[in-house]
Amino acid sequence: MSIPLSYTLRNLATRKLTTLLTAGGMALVVFVFATVLMLEEGLRKTLVETGSPDNVVVTRRSAGNEVQSVIGRDQAVVVENQPEVANGAGGLRLTSKETVVLISLTKRDSDKFSNVLIRGVGQTGIELRPQVAIVKGRMFRPGSTEIIAGKSVAERYQGAGIGETLRFGQREWTVVGMMDAGKTGFDSEIWGDVDQLMQAFRRPVYSSVILKLNDPAAFPQLKARIESDPRLTLEVKQESVFYAEQSQLLANFIRYLGMVLSIIFSVGAIIGAMITMYASVANRTAEIGTLRALGFRRKNILSAFLAEALMLGAAGGVAGLVLASFMQFFTISTMNWQSFSELAFSFTLNLTIIVKSFLFALIMGLVGGFLPAAQAARLNIVDSLRAA
Amino acid sequence: MHFLKLILRNTLRHKLRTSLTVLGIVVAIIAFGLLRTVVDAWYAGAEGSSATRLVTRNAISLAFPLPINYQERIHKIHGVTVISHASWFGGVYITEKNFFPQFAVDAKTYFDLYPEYLIAPAEMKAFIGDRKGCVIGRKVADTYGFKIGDTIPLRGTIYPGAWSLTVRAIYDGAQARTDTSQLFLHWDYLNETLKKASSRRTDWVGVYVIGISDSDRAAEISIEVDKIFKNSLAETLTETEKAFQLGFVAMTEAIVIAIRVVSFVVIFIILAVMANTMAMTARERISEYATLKALGFGPRFLAGLIYGESLAIALAGAVIGILLTFPVADIFSKQVGTLFPVFGITVETIYMQAVAAIAVGVTAAVLPAFRVARVPIAEGLQSIG
Numbered sequence: 001m002s003i004p005l006s007y008t009l010r011n012l013a014t015r016k017l018t019t020l021l022t023a024g025g026m027a028l029v030v031f032v033f034a035t036v037l038m039l040e041e042g043l044r045k046t047l048v049e050t051g052s053p054d055n056v057v058v059t060r061r062s063a064g065n066e067v068q069s070v071i072g073r074d075q076a077v078v079v080e081n082q083p084e085v086a087n088g089a090g091g092l093r094l095t096s097k098e099t100v101v102l103i104s105l106t107k108r109d110s111d112k113f114s115n116v117l118i119r120g121v122g123q124t125g126i127e128l129r130p131q132v133a134i135v136k137g138r139m140f141r142p143g144s145t146e147i148i149a150g151k152s153v154a155e156r157y158q159g160a161g162i163g164e165t166l167r168f169g170q171r172e173w174t175v176v177g178m179m180d181a182g183k184t185g186f187d188s189e190i191w192g193d194v195d196q197l198m199q200a201f202r203r204p205v206y207s208s209v210i211l212k213l214n215d216p217a218a219f220p221q222l223k224a225r226i227e228s229d230p231r232l233t234l235e236v237k238q239e240s241v242f243y244a245e246q247s248q249l250l251a252n253f254i255r256y257l258g259m260v261l262s263i264i265f266s267v268g269a270i271i272g273a274m275i276t277m278y279a280s281v282a283n284r285t286a287e288i289g290t291l292r293a294l295g296f297r298r299k300n301i302l303s304a305f306l307a308e309a310l311m312l313g314a315a316g317g318v319a320g321l322v323l324a325s326f327m328q329f330f331t332i333s334t335m336n337w338q339s340f341s342e343l344a345f346s347f348t349l350n351l352t353i354i355v356k357s358f359l360f361a362l363i364m365g366l367v368g369g370f371l372p373a374a375q376a377a378r379l380n381i382v383d384s385l386r387a388a
Numbered sequence: 389m390h391f392l393k394l395i396l397r398n399t400l401r402h403k404l405r406t407s408l409t410v411l412g413i414v415v416a417i418i419a420f421g422l423l424r425t426v427v428d429a430w431y432a433g434a435e436g437s438s439a440t441r442l443v444t445r446n447a448i449s450l451a452f453p454l455p456i457n458y459q460e461r462i463h464k465i466h467g468v469t470v471i472s473h474a475s476w477f478g479g480v481y482i483t484e485k486n487f488f489p490q491f492a493v494d495a496k497t498y499f500d501l502y503p504e505y506l507i508a509p510a511e512m513k514a515f516i517g518d519r520k521g522c523v524i525g526r527k528v529a530d531t532y533g534f535k536i537g538d539t540i541p542l543r544g545t546i547y548p549g550a551w552s553l554t555v556r557a558i559y560d561g562a563q564a565r566t567d568t569s570q571l572f573l574h575w576d577y578l579n580e581t582l583k584k585a586s587s588r589r590t591d592w593v594g595v596y597v598i599g600i601s602d603s604d605r606a607a608e609i610s611i612e613v614d615k616i617f618k619n620s621l622a623e624t625l626t627e628t629e630k631a632f633q634l635g636f637v638a639m640t641e642a643i644v645i646a647i648r649v650v651s652f653v654v655i656f657i658i659l660a661v662m663a664n665t666m667a668m669t670a671r672e673r674i675s676e677y678a679t680l681k682a683l684g685f686g687p688r689f690l691a692g693l694i695y696g697e698s699l700a701i702a703l704a705g706a707v708i709g710i711l712l713t714f715p716v717a718d719i720f721s722k723q724v725g726t727l728f729p730v731f732g733i734t735v736e737t738i739y740m741q742a743v744a745a746i747a748v749g750v751t752a753a754v755l756p757a758f759r760v761a762r763v764p765i766a767e768g769l770q771s772i773g
Contacts, residue, residue, distance in 0.1 A: 017667045017755070025660035028653055064545050067451055068478070102451040112638040115449055168448050170619065201448070202621060204588075233548070249484075257647075264419045265654055271412040272661035275405050279668045332646075335639035340451065342639065 003296055003304040011280065011308060018276055023315040025272040026364055029265045030320025034357040035327055036258025038347035040251055042332075046345040047247040050185035051239035054216045055128060058209040058226065061235045065246060065339040066100040067117070071206045075232050079209045082226070084218040086211075088127055094212035096125040099198050101207075102341055103168050103190075105157040116153055116160075117341040120194030128210055132186050137162045137177035140192055145200075147192040148177035152333065152344040160190065169200030185243060188333070188344050210239070249337050266364050269316070273368025277309055281376040288376055289384030302377035309369020310362055317361025324357070325349055391689075395696035402669070406701060409665045413705025413748070414712065416658035417741050421713040422720060423651035424737045430637055430644050432730035436565045437629035439603035441501060444596040444613055445632070447623040450476075453592035454622050456579075459494075461616055462596060467609050470599035472497035475575060475592075479542030479551060481532070488528050488726040490542070491594075492575040499523075501599045504562040511536065511557035519577045521556035525568030529558050531725040540571070547578065567729040598626070655744050662752040666698050670756035677760045678768025687761035694757040695750065702749025710741050 012019045051057075058079050063069035071079075080095045088094045099120040104113040119125075123142060126132055140146035149160045154175070159166045166173045173192065181187045198204065213219060223236040237245075281288070288301055324347075333344040399406055428435075444462065446452035453475070463471045477490035495516055499505060507515075507523065515521045524534060534540060534555050542551045553573055561568045575593065582590045600609055610626035617624045627635075637644065670677075677690050713733060721731040 015668075015671075018664050021660045021664035021667065025657045025664075028657045028660070032650060032653055060548070062543065062545055062548055068546050102449040104449040110638075112641075113635050114639050115451070170621075170623075201452070253643075261419070261423075261650060261654075264415060265657055267415045268412045268654065268657045268661055271408050271415075272657075272664055275408050275661065275665055275668070278404060278408075279672075283672070332642045334642040 002300050003291065005307065008304055008308045008311065011284075012311060015280075018279070019312065019315075022272050022276045022312050023319060026269045026313060026316025026361055027319035027323065029262065029269040029364065030317050030357050030361045031323045032265055033258070033262040033360050034321055034324035034349075034353060035347065036254060036262065037353045037356060038324065038327060038349050039332065039345075040254050040258070041350060041353060042345040042348040043247055043251050043254065044244075045348055046183055046343070047185055047243040048240060049131065049182070051241070051243035052130070053238060053240045054213050055239035056211050056213060056219065056222065057237050057239050057242040058211070058234050059207070059237075059242075061233050063235070066098070066208045067102055067339060067341070069100075069207045071097075071209060071234065073205070075234065076206050076209050078229070078232060079211070079226060079234065082211070082222055084211075084213050084215070084222045086214045088124065088212075092124060094124055094128060096122040096128055096210045097194060097206045098122070098125065098210060099194055099201070099203060099205075099207045101197070101201055101203070103166075105153075105160065105166070108156055108158050114157075114342045115335065115340055116157065116190060117188065117339070118147075118190040118192065118197065120197035121191050122194050125191065125194075125210075128212055129181070129186060131184055132179050132181045134177045135180040137175075140176055142193050143196065144193065145171050145173050145196060146176045147173045147190055148179050149175050149190045150187040151178060151180050152187045152331070153190055154178045156333065156344075166190075169197075169202075171200055183346065185246075185343060188342055246338050247336065247343075250334075250343075262360070266360075269364050270368040273309055273312055273365055274372060276312065277305065277369045277372035278375075280308065281305065281372045284376075285379065285384045285387035288379055289381050289387065292379070292381045293385065298377040301379075302373050305373035305376050306366065306369055309365045309373065311365070312369070313361045313363070313365020314358070316364070317358045320361065321354060321357055391692065391696070395693060395700060398669075398673075398693065399697050399700050405665060405669075409662060409701050410705045410708070412658055412661045413702060413745060414709040416654050417706055417709025417745060418713050418716055419654045420651050420744060421710070421733060421737055421741050422717060423647055423654070424740060425717055425731060425733050426728070427644055427647055427651070428734055428737070429728040429731050430640070431634075432565055432728070433567065434630050434633035434637060436504070436563075436567055436730070437633050438504075439606065439628065439630070440600050441629040442598040442600060442606060442610055442613075442626050443629050443632040444598060444624050444626040445594075447614075447625040450594070452622070453589075453594055454596065454624065456591045456593055458596065458617065458622075458624070459593075462598060462613055465609060465612055465616075467600050467602060467605050468598055469601050470497055470500050471596060472501055472599075473575065473593040473596045474498065475578070475594035476546070477542075477544070477571075477573065477578070478546040479544050481540065481542055486532065486726075488525075488531075488569050488571060490571040490573065492578040493572050495572075495574050495576070498572065498597070501597050504566045505559040505568075506562055507557050507559045515556035518554060518556050519574050520552070520554055521574070522553040523557040523559055523572040524555055525570050526558060526560050527568040527726055527729065528571060529555075531569075534558075547582065564732050565730050569726040569729040597629075655748065659748045659751055662698070662702065662748050663755065665701070666694065666752045666756045669697070670694055670760050674760065674763060674768050674771040678763065678765045678771070681763075681765050681768065691753075691757040691761045694760060695753045698753035699746065699749040702745045702752070706742055706745030709745070710738055713738075713741070 059069035076097045086094045102115040103118050105116045154160045164175050226236050327347040331344055331346040336343040446454055472494045474491040474493045477492050479490050515523050536555055538555045540553050606628050613626045614624050
């Protein structure tokens, strides 16, 4: 027969302040742990969903990102005419020759600058990205100095809202539309007509060529042909892979920093649990002796105290997760080191993170409670009965 | 005297509990100190900047270069003593992980602007004489084991191809906060190589660095520079070096804020642990405190005992924690290599660690001290803990 769970629960309830403080410490650690995982997930989601698997990005070899890439017009034409390219409505080839540059804009809430990515797209640019929708205003007219801004840019930068104007490249540009790209990387971009932007920036070359494949299975053969063509100095990547690589440095940074912090912080919380549990055992020495005398075995005592520690962990886990779930209302924007441009992403909570965080909390409770519980189980009946 | 002795005896009564609490505080204080130092490292570029240096960049963004012929035009402005330029090279040494900044600079003028980079005259001469030579900082040399005469192979990302540079000079920092994680090569060499490849990107530079004689005229000269190039194909934006560096920090501000917040979370975690220890201690000894009260000791004396014990534990943790922060930061700094150019614990960080520990010590004692001071003697004597 095992010791009833209500015994454990009552013990926690008797020392309210201690229980609260111990679980509170754990809750903070779980909060940090969960928040980091949510941030990493948000970043991953943003960049992975930016790219679609049947799109292909062509850039200059070893450029690493679109901003550093340069593709001459002659090379772009060769890429455009590859047989694997899909045809859209009206027989239009689904390729987009794009130019990507960074401009520094001033934030609305402070006078600080940040780099925003501005993308010159062709007519098919929006068709190639089904996740992008114009939610306010309209698309820019080809051949005009009109631009459209991503939602997160429009909200955060001076002059990027609908009807406002931005000045760069010796011209005034009017924002005529706002696009919602469903929290993908395009939300942090400004789009305009590729030819107009190339002229404004005096840039006679493209940055990248995006194309949609007829059949995703044809990717290896397209990649092999373009990369071995002696006329071309280009690199071919699946769009989803391309964007995942863009965030690697930032994602690794968040992951390492988060893991190191969680482990260090958990040491504090485990010590808290240990102190509580040792006190719990010390105060109840006589009780433990009585329980043993009544016929409960050592393993019953061990599991009763482990259950107490686990409950502390569980309480901390639940409280930490509740705290962390509020973080979903926040969006973080920071410079992505690999593309040097500003990127907005939000904290994303999913089931895996909930399970991981909760397990983390239980492990903290278990580690903290193990030594005290073992001590309780080892107590000698006669000695402990005398302790009172 | 007896008061202090009592506090000490009380502190040492539960050796295991006290040492666990101290250990928790040590861990928290080290973590707090390290996080503060990471934040400081973020601002190191701005801290190390000089008030007599201005930086001129393309107004569109840093990704756009400026024509080389601006150099002479800026030099003519009254108050400009030295003008040099630097271009981000963006080479990769073996893999992306080995990151250190590289700049192609105007070798003859650039180092006049940075007196804090200490270079032996003979080495400087060797660098000027070798077009394929480079100058590296002490930290780069130490991290990757480069010596004078070694060849550093770089894979260009902005300027494609394989580049190999010979180390001709190694510079030391005049101060601890001087960034010695950089590499400088000849802009002339870069430009000529580009010319040979008939690149259209010849005769452009990244930014101009301007030395001025009087730091009070910084704003005035900045406006003057930008006015010259207004409405040209490459409009400029000139600001002080500090503002320029802070601009970089601002772009990653969210991360800095997150680290700052987290550094305070660890203090709260340890506060919970410490408060728990004190609450338990006070509860267990409630009958003793009642006895003391019965003997005529006032509530203030009892509260003092609890505050004293709490502070003693917190301070013990703080002292050990602060002392250990130095070796831990040293190991951390070696691990991250050139990622953080400057990684040093400031005096301010040490003060903040001490203040945080004292605050934890005091706050943890508030509730237990209040309870003990108020408990009626009869009730306290009945208590069985």
